[in-house]
Amino acid sequence: MANISREQLLHVARLARLELREEEVERLGVQLNDILAAVGKVSELDLSEVPPTSHPLDVVNVWGADEPAESLPVEEALANAPEREGFYFKVPPGGA
Amino acid sequence: MIDTLRLTAEEAVGLVERGEVSAAELHEAYVAAIAERDPELHCFLRVLEEPNGTSIPIALKDVIGTKGIETTAGSRILEGYVPVYDSTVAARCRGRGLSFLGKTNMDEFAMGSSTENSAYGPTLNPWDTERVPGGSGGGSAAAVSAGLTPWALGSDTGGSIKQPSALCGNVGLRPTYGTVSRYGIIAFASSLDQVGPVARNVRDCALLYSIIAGRDPADTTTVELPQAVALPDAEDLKGLRVGVPTELNEADGIEPGVTEAVQRAIALCRELGAEVGECSLPRSIEYGLPCYYLIAPAEASSNLARYDGVRFGHRTHASGRLEMYERTRDDGFGDEPKRRIMIGTYALSAGYYDAYYGQAQKVRTVLAREHSEAFERFDVLVSPTSPTVAFKLGAKTDNPLAMYLSDLLTIPSNMAGLPGLNIPCGLSEGLPVGLQLIGPQFSENVLFRVGRALELAIGFDPVPARLAG
Numbered sequence: 001m002a003n004i005s006r007e008q009l010l011h012v013a014r015l016a017r018l019e020l021r022e023e024e025v026e027r028l029g030v031q032l033n034d035i036l037a038a039v040g041k042v043s044e045l046d047l048s049e050v051p052p053t054s055h056p057l058d059v060v061n062v063w064g065a066d067e068p069a070e071s072l073p074v075e076e077a078l079a080n081a082p083e084r085e086g087f088y089f090k091v092p093p094g095g096a
Numbered sequence: 097m098i099d100t101l102r103l104t105a106e107e108a109v110g111l112v113e114r115g116e117v118s119a120a121e122l123h124e125a126y127v128a129a130i131a132e133r134d135p136e137l138h139c140f141l142r143v144l145e146e147p148n149g150t151s152i153p154i155a156l157k158d159v160i161g162t163k164g165i166e167t168t169a170g171s172r173i174l175e176g177y178v179p180v181y182d183s184t185v186a187a188r189c190r191g192r193g194l195s196f197l198g199k200t201n202m203d204e205f206a207m208g209s210s211t212e213n214s215a216y217g218p219t220l221n222p223w224d225t226e227r228v229p230g231g232s233g234g235g236s237a238a239a240v241s242a243g244l245t246p247w248a249l250g251s252d253t254g255g256s257i258k259q260p261s262a263l264c265g266n267v268g269l270r271p272t273y274g275t276v277s278r279y280g281i282i283a284f285a286s287s288l289d290q291v292g293p294v295a296r297n298v299r300d301c302a303l304l305y306s307i308i309a310g311r312d313p314a315d316t317t318t319v320e321l322p323q324a325v326a327l328p329d330a331e332d333l334k335g336l337r338v339g340v341p342t343e344l345n346e347a348d349g350i351e352p353g354v355t356e357a358v359q360r361a362i363a364l365c366r367e368l369g370a371e372v373g374e375c376s377l378p379r380s381i382e383y384g385l386p387c388y389y390l391i392a393p394a395e396a397s398s399n400l401a402r403y404d405g406v407r408f409g410h411r412t413h414a415s416g417r418l419e420m421y422e423r424t425r426d427d428g429f430g431d432e433p434k435r436r437i438m439i440g441t442y443a444l445s446a447g448y449y450d451a452y453y454g455q456a457q458k459v460r461t462v463l464a465r466e467h468s469e470a471f472e473r474f475d476v477l478v479s480p481t482s483p484t485v486a487f488k489l490g491a492k493t494d495n496p497l498a499m500y501l502s503d504l505l506t507i508p509s510n511m512a513g514l515p516g517l518n519i520p521c522g523l524s525e526g527l528p529v530g531l532q533l534i535g536p537q538f539s540e541n542v543l544f545r546v547g548r549a550l551e552l553a554i555g556f557d558p559v560p561a562r563l564a565g
Contacts (some may be wrong), residue, residue, distance in 0.1 A: 004442065008442075009438075012438055012441050012442045012445065013438065014422075015441050015445065016397060016425075016437050016438060016441040017401075017404065017418075017421045017422050017425055018422060018425050018426050018429075018434060018437065018438070019419070019422035019423050019425070019426045020426060020434075021426065024426075024434070028434065028435065028438060031435060031496055032435065032438055032439060032442070034496075034497060035389065035435070035439055035496065035497060036439070036442070038385075038386060038389070038497055039386040039389045039390050039439075039443075039452070039456075040386070040452075041382070041383065041386040042383060042386045042387055042390065042452070042455045042456050042459050043451055043455055045379075045383065045455075045458075045459065045462070047455065047458040047459065047461075047462065050458040050461050050462060051458070051461055052454060052457030052458050052460070052461060053457055053458075053460040053461045053464060054287060054457060055287055055317070056273045056274075056287065056464070056511075056512060056513025056537075057273055057274045057317070057319065057513060057537070059274065059316075059317065059319065062316040064313065064316075072180065072181070076180040077180070079178070079180055080176075080177055080178065080180070080407065080408035080409070081406075081407060081408070082405055082406070082408075082409070082410070082411035083411065089406050089407055091406055091417050091420065092413075092414060092415055092416055092417050092419075092420050093416070093417065094416045094417055094418075
């Protein structure tokens with residue numbers, strides 16, 4: 001597996017919505033490449049005939065009755081908001 | 097005078113039921129023990145001094161959402177977060193009258209094997225305060241061993257109940273995936289996370305499991321237990337087939353003192369009447385860890401996307417929304433969550449998905465199959481829980497890959513959704529050694545039976561020597 005370049009690292013950080021500081025970029029770059037080299041070991045096995053496991057139990061399509069129930073009151077839903085205005089979460093404008 | 101170091105949960109329940117001690121007196125006795133010993137050990141992030149139940153106390157790992165009680169998962173990004181609802185496991189504990197003593201320390205978002213990744217400082221091992229208690233649930237495990245609570249709840253993704261129980265010398269169960277609700281639990285890797293009990297002996301562990309286990313309509317990954325939990329009273333292992341997987345018992349990095357204690361426990365299995373034989377899990381050691389460190393970070397990168405400074409938790413103010421997200425997350429997350437978010441985002445990104453995450457899911461199938469094959473011949477598999485006894489604080493903090501190896505032996509069965517029980521099986525250099533018992537899915541009663549018979553035969557004293565007085 002290829003090494004992550006600085007450019008790729010910054011791209012992944014942007015995808016993950018992390019604004020890494022310069023010293024973090026350097027430290028993480030080295031560590032991530034070490035970790036990826038170790039986990040890349042999974043590619044050694046030929047598993048073309050093996051199905052993937054996404055869930056350890058054999059459970060499919062659990063249906064619930066479509067019954068209306070009480071919702072969380074607005075005041076409680078907003079209780080932990082860093083910033084609010086009226087009945088809304090407030091965020092700065094623009095961007096993604 | 098209540099001796100919180102030795103009182104079992106079962107005994108404590110008896111004292112309360114017979115009216116010999118009130119629930120409030122019991123709660124206060126543990127709060128006093130916390131006041132005496134926790135300034136040094138730092139097992140608790142928050143202590144509830146007022147009694148709040150009609151039965152015995154319990155401590156909850158801070159990953160477990162508790163209505164009206166701050167819940168941080170050991171992270172700055174959740175500092176000040178007070179859930180407006182109870183997790184199902186917290187509600188079940190309250191329903192049984194258990195009195196919450198407080199929230200225990202943990203590696204941030206349950207990512208780590210030493211509790212040193214907590215944003216609020218590490219927990220120390222009650223057997224030797226220069227050493228770690230294991231992780232991520234080091235606070236719960238250390239609190240049980242130090243007599244600061246009769247029992248506790250933890251959560252286990254790659255070994256976060258089993259490994260700290262091993263390093264602190266107590267009993268911890270990672271239940272079968274799907275038997276305990278995760279509703280209201282702060283998610284790390286959803287195809288692996290399980291909540292489970294930590295206790296001073298196997299019967300207490302089984303009793304607490306019986307309180308929290310069972311289907312929950314609020315968590316559609318849960319199932320009904322095929323049979324009720326049985327409190328074990330077995331004293332022998334007649335008729336049981338115990339398998340010793342070569343790879344898990346001979347892996348590089350297992351300390352000689354750990355091997356010696358585990359071998360003595362295996363010999364005891366024979367003496368107790370079990371049929372003991374070797375078996376093989378050929379891919380588990382070589383590919384288990386790489387498989388886990390793709391799947392868990394990939395799922396974590398998705399689960400941790402919710403911490404964006406909008407609805408709860410920390411926000412770093414900025415003039416634009418994107419900058420607000422990015423700065424909030426950079427300031428709020430510690431190093432380990434950042435590493436895992438980055439690994440996971442990379443492994444899931446276009447062009448890499450098949451080679452990393454997709455391939456790891458197939459390896460997971462291979463691991464599950466080889467465990468199934470072993471269970472055609474054996475009822476339970478045994479190995480060390482941790483390759484080492486408790487290591488020194490700071491020994492692995494600069495080397496993430498070295499820290500990851502702490503979970504080398506707990507990860508393979510976790511990937512297969514299997515239950516695992518840690519019991520103490522002796523000391524090496526004065527520190528506890530943990531024995532891991534692995535069974536097929538839903539075999540908790542068998543694990544309890546084997547664990548109980550072994551703990552009676554081993555006679556391990558769970559009170560740390562330096563606290564025994």
